Amino acid sequence: MDQASAPRARPGLVFLLTAAGVAAVLTPGAAAQGRTDAPAPAAAQPARTASAWLPYWDDTKAAYRDALQHAAQLHTVSPFWYRATSTTHIKSQPGAGDKQVIAGLHQAGIKVVPTVNESMDATAMAALLHDRTRRGAHIAALLRLVASRAYDGVDLDYETMATTGSARMRERVRTGYALFADELCARLHAKGKSCVITVMARTGTSGKAYDYARLGKAADRVRIMGYDLHWAEGSPGPLSSLAWYEEFLRYATRTVPRDKLEVAFPGYGWDWTQGVKARAKHLTWKEAEALRRRKGAAYRFDAKSGTPHFTYRAGRAVHHVWYQDARGVAAHLPVLRKYGVRNTGLWALGFEDPRFWKALGGE
Template identity: 30%
Template sequence: MPYWNLTDGAANVQAHARSLTGTSPWVYGVRPDGEISPHEPNLSAEERRSLESIYASGLTTIPTVANHFDGGWQYAPVARMLHDPAVMRKHIEDLTALAVTQNFAGIDIDYEELRAVDRTAFTEFVTSLGEALHSRGKQLAVTVSAKTSDEGEAEPNRAQDYGAIARAADEVRVMAYDYHWESSEPGPIAPGHWVRDVLAYATTQVEPSKIVLGVPVYGYDWSTGVAPPVSWARAHELSQQHDAEVQWDERSETPWFHYWDGGTQHTVWFENAHSSAVKFQLAREFGVRGVYLWVFGPEDERMWETMASTGAARPC
């Protein structure tokens, strides 16, 4: 759960704790100077209470540390760390200390926008970090970009050696979303056929018992320029506000709709309980460890019911 959704996230944890095994607050970032810091150091009193309630929930807490800070991905500090042995050692010490001093079960690393030249160094980093965390009784999770081959579709894919990462980590969290993204043409976020291909490749490199499938709980509203992300609640609100009929795309197994606003046509693709159920079923089919939900904002409450089901109804 991201730092901007802590209040809703805490409510979800409290309401659906029996459906969860753990939580990963997305609350730590890597600053331009390479130091680890809270994304939002000045939480409101309500947000602080929400975060504390998540930590006190009794569920396993493995916070995510991402190279995202001040609203953008920070490649330079991670590149410096990966290619300077002394800086890497300090970074590993800092991450381990964070897990130990805050009594977290472990650390989830979500370092994105890497380059192909970082591949060997990134493997060395996660291997050494895994050893350091394990020596203190802590776990390592590594969040990786989705791909259907080792080369993948983009340079960041080539920086991540699934097999090597799996040997170092307790969990490999596969971000099976953003098949279409903010600046792409409109389309499904996580089409079922693509998620199947992602899992088919991942399970050739990683033991299924270590794979956690990332399931999106959001969408995008495309019109002109960069599409803003929308929660399920916001997508539902827009469809009602503009009297837009939600369509079900058979190929991708996801909902979408058009609407007009001020003479501009918008196209919204998003995820709901039925499209999530498709991903849950695939996770079961491939026998992976479980799923994690990227909960951007208020989600389709019906989704929680589908977790206990193996089927996915098609109506939107």
């Protein structure tokens, strides 16, 4: 990623942020003296080491304000605005392309790199990726999207292809996606845009549809989803764990340059009903804590995984809630430091424990 080309706040300026963006710009001296022409003293700016996704289905305005509030730590925000449904069609989600949001984030010095996910399964994606004409048409559709607004690049979060089909079909996805990333990232770089690729954690049992080495060469950033070790359609348990972070970071840092890696933390949890084969309910950190207090459940912290959890009853049903908070993030950060990974992420803005940002700043 070309750091010199990233939109940044000018050193020494104080930005007065509102929900609509930046209301005024004053130097520190002017802020104190009511002047706008006083020279700003030289001051070291904090490192921006975090990125975050902005959801479209939750309180978008609150998520946007969250980003502005923590602009000093954020280098990139990825609005979750688009879905590829075919070779050439990219569906816009509600609120996609909001120019006020884009402008406000830019004024706060944050890159805007929208996320595109895909609804095509492994068989469909393998066919697309290995067909040179269709692959080129899909790249062209993504380039048109990037050019449609003042975007700084694109983030690809292609997961359906990685979790469907046979092992043989996912291997075809792996080789085809590497070709696709080479071509897409080269085209983006030629236009001065960033190429970000989001991947599942690569372990002995997951993430095999992604060629980390090839993707790491092509992309500016490789974002690892450091969550859903236990997920909505599985058994109750921590969304992440210290041992799991060790496993996937050991592999990732052998195959991708450390300065390109990001590890995204969860700001949410799952509520499973014991003995019921049904999808668990999604809870943001705020919702999980409110539920715990309402039910009078004890806060428990699992030191082995580094995550909080609690149990409650609803009628005859027993519920198990596992989630993540700032304490858990602080427990996981030493593993990132051990492997030399500084860049972090958040799924998603507005979901998280407000102390999350202080935990990151404590690195």
